[in-house]
Amino acid sequence: MWSALARCPTLLIAAPASGQGKTSVTAALARWQVRLGRRVRVFKCGPDFLDPHWLALASGQPVDNLDLWMNGEADVRARLHAAARNSDLILIEGVMGLFDGEPSAADLAARFGIPVLAVVDAGAMVGTFGALVHGLRHYRPGLPWAGVLANRVAGDGHTQMLRAAVHTEDGPWLGALPRDEALALPERHLGLVQAFELPDALARLDAWADAMAATPLGQWGPADWQQVAVGFEAPDGAAQRxxxxxxxxxxxxxxxxxxxxxxxxxxxxxxxxxxxxxxxxxxxxxxxxxxxxxxxxxxxxxxxxxxxxxxxxxxxxxxxxxxxxxxxxxxxxxxxxxxxxxxxxxxxxxxxxxxxxxxxxxxxxxxxxxxxxxxxxxxxxxxxxxxxxxxxxxxxxxxxxxxxxxxxxxxxxxxxxxxxxxxxxxxxxxxxxxxxxxxxxxxxxxxxxxxxxxxxxx
The missing domain is CATH 3.40.50.880 (Class I glutamine amidotransferase (GATase) domain)
Known part of the structure; x- marks a missing residue:
């Protein structure tokens, strides 16, 4: 039996594929919001041990995994409800591409009504950026949507062209983050290098947060965040003991x-x-x-x-x-x-x-x-x-x-x-x-x- 809604602004950060920068964008947004004094809880879609290290460092909170198959819907719902009761903001990093996997990040967003923030590596494109965003936005009718953010952008001129490529119905445009190879996360055979292995990990997060602060998303106020608030139902207490x-x-x-x-x-x-x-x-x-x-x-x-x-x-x-x-x-x-x-x-x-x-x-x-x-x-x-x-x-x-x-x-x-x-x-x-x-x-x-x-x- 479900009852007692807990509401909290919530975003699912997704992309067309792996390697687009979901982790760095999620960590940047979490770190920026924490620096503003907000209590941020971050989750990671799917089985993953490495991305959560960075997300935990950014948010200052433990990072749990959410997977409709591995966890089960009741477990996912219970974790989101608990987070909503104790947080000012919930961020969920997707897995692979938005529609990849069974279940996918899109399945999670649709099941709980969580708005999707699309992150696209735009480093080698202009007009195609708009086509990718349009496909992500409309491939699954009714998918909750928050907007789009371009990643690894070359400069102001590139940003303006990318913004112009996004159709009005596919927005809103939530900004662009610059390409900076010095801040790129190193990888090895199983994925990202663990955050605690890099002595400058927190400095990298703060640099990302500074870049996020300059975007429209980074400048959102309370009214903007309420537009992406989601209500999560509470599990039966007896079932959780x-x-x-x-x-x-x-x-x-x-x-x-x-x-x-x-x-x-x-x-x-x-x-x-x-x-x-x-x-x-x-x-x-x-x-x-x-x-x-x-x-x-x-x-x-x-x-x-x-x-x-x-x-x-x-x-x-x-x-x-x-x-x-x-x-x-x-x-x-x-x-x-x-x-x-x-x-x-x-x-x-x-x-x-x-x-x-x-x-x-x-x-x-x-x-x-x-x-x-x-x-x-x-x-x-x-x-x-x-x-x-x-x-x-x-x-x-x-x-x-x-x-x-x-x-x-x-x-x-x-x-x-x-x-x-x-x-x-x-x-x-x-x-x-x-x-x-x-x-x-x-x-x-x-x-x-x-x-x-x-x-x-x-």
Whole structure:
């Protein structure tokens, strides 16, 4: 049952394709509004660990992901309602192109009535800019619309020509941001470089915010923002309360530049389940905290392979945890760290922690990408995979995920003693009881619970 509308100005920042500058525009607008004293909450469409780092730095708030398939509509609605109650502005960065994906950013905008701000890289066009904007505006009839902003513009003359190319019915024109290669976000094989890796990250955001301040969008006043206010219905409170399945349990979470692919919502789900979550840094060779369970998330172990191999104190702590029979959940990069070795793209073979049979090899091309579901007796965990490595192991898979699109291969789930490992990145809120099971007694994880007799993990 839905009730109690919470209203808040809301924009979904979308583009014709990836690489148009959605993240920098969203971050610039968030940073500018924060500097004006507004409380800004930013979300990211689809599974993504990297863009949210920049958006969180810009807004000063955690950034959750919104995906109608991965989250489910009720979860998306609950997050937007909570944000609307506590914010002056909500910004949502789209994913890929506006209409790309199943579901797409356009699906999210249409479902909740969120106006779309179209961002187009106009660096190599003039009249075609107007055609792209017209297509985005009218491809899906009835799509809520806020206006258009040109990105990577050469100068004032270019700006004037672009503005003239936009038909009146496709506006309003909300400004242009200049091309500045010095402020461009560096990228690597999985996406943007993480914000905390760049010492000038905040200075870049402030420079973007200064440019945004000079646009018509940056000069919007209260009446303008009210034109894009959206009402979000509240979820049933009882449906949002989780049983304390992890009450009294302590979860140790690896967290640093090598293990940075963590959804803030996943940490919050564990806490809502009653767990205490403590962090440590393998890159700093910190000891593993005494804990009931260990979570090794994804990240960039391939960029820090030598440092991880030399982290003897961390490795010994993980080994003691495993030898004690305490559960470990290792996702993607966290799984690579547990292996016997990792071969890098340049051919170097680096010994890893040797706690999971097998070796992985980095590939120059993407090995797998897409949304996946893992059916378990405790519910179906949804999430995604995105990796450049391949794994060879003698372990038989305990289970496989199911690709959401009906094509491609599922990701294997491997079990070795108390360790569960996979390339699969789980969204814990999609099945909290299953997430709790990942970090519970290892003897309970491969079989059905008593109330689900006869059901086994596929």
């Amino acid at each position: 989780l049983p304390h399945l992890l009450q009294g349990r302590r979860v140790a979470l690896a967290r640093d530049a090598a293990f940075a692919f963590v959804y803030p919502a996943n940490v919050q789900t564990l806490r809502d389940l009653g767990a205490e979550v403590v962090t440590f840094s393998p890159l700093a060779n910190e000891p593993v905290p005494d804990a009931d369970a260990l979570w090794l998330p994804g990240g960039y172990p391939e960029l820090h392979a030598e440092a991880l191999a030399a982290a003897d104190r961390t490795r010994a702590g993980v080994a003691r945890h495993v030898q004690a029979g305490r559960p470990v959940w290792a996702e993607c990069g966290g799984m690579l760290a547990l292996l016997e070795a990792l071969t890098l793209v340049d051919g170097r073979r680096v010994p890893m922690w040797g706690l999971l049979p097998g070796e992985a090899r980095m590939q120059p091309r993407l090995a797998a990408l897409g949304p996946h579901a893992w059916p378990t007796p405790w519910g179906t965990l949804r999430g995604h995979s995105f990796h450049y490595s391949t794994l060879q192991t003698v372990l038989p898979p305990l289970a496989h995920t199911t690709p959401a699109r009906g094509h491609g291969r599922g990701e294997a789930i491997w079990q070795h003693g108390p360790v569960l490992a996979s390339y699969f990145h789980a969204w814990f809120a999609s099945a909290p009881a299953a997430a709790a099971q990942l970090l519970s007694s290892p003897g309970l994880r491969a079989v059905a619970p008593p109330h689900a007799a006869g059901v086994s993990v596929p």
